Amino acid sequence: MSDVTDKMVEKHAESLAMVTVLDISYCLKISSKGLEALGKHCKALTHLKRNMPPPEWEQLAVEVDAAKMDDGEAMIIADTMPKLRHLELGFGRFSDRGLDAIFTKCRALTHLDIQGCWSVKLEGDLPAVVFRALG
Numbered sequence: 001m002s003d004v005t006d007k008m009v010e011k012h013a014e015s016l017a018m019v020t021v022l023d024i025s026y027c028l029k030i031s032s033k034g035l036e037a038l039g040k041h042c043k044a045l046t047h048l049k050r051n052m053p054p055p056e057w058e059q060l061a062v063e064v065d066a067a068k069m070d071d072g073e074a075m076i077i078a079d080t081m082p083k084l085r086h087l088e089l090g091f092g093r094f095s096d097r098g099l100d101a102i103f104t105k106c107r108a109l110t111h112l113d114i115q116g117c118w119s120v121k122l123e124g125d126l127p128a129v130v131f132r133a134l135g
Contacts, residue, residue, distance in 0.1 A: 001053075002027040009034035013041040020044050025051040025088070032072040039080020046083055046108070051090035054116055069119045074098025078105040085109060091116035096123055 004027045016022075019042050024030055038045070050073070074094035077087070078101035085108045092098075092114065099120055103109065114120055 005029040006034035010037045013037040021047040023049040025049050035076045047086040049088040071098035078102045086111040088113040095119040
């Protein structure tokens with residue numbers, strides 16, 4: 001796990017303007033606020049890894065609970081990182097709504113890893129959107 005926080009990200013994000021690949025996996029102290037700062041300043045970003053640790057097996061039922069679902073990070077990625085081509089969001093807590101926003105706004109996306117994203121159901125028109133986007 002990492003000790004990098006939103007405050008640190010906000011302080012240094014401006015100096016990362018030319019970064020194209022960023023791995024903030026397992027950075028549990030970075031929230032939507034830090035992601036927004038990165039998206040605002042890292043305009044050259046094409047690869048983002050935001051994998052989170054899997055929940056413990058005993059807590060899995062609790063983690064899947066709809067009350068734990070949060071599309072905030074997915075929405076910020078969609079709104080601030082349109083040039084992404086490679087995106088890893090393993091064990092993210094977003095739903096079909098967040099995934100749809102990513103596919104709608106990140107038009108250059110060619111690789112997506114959503115392993116362990118239990119709230120993604122791929123219902124409605126989303127499967128067609130996914131297949132169109134990733135070919």
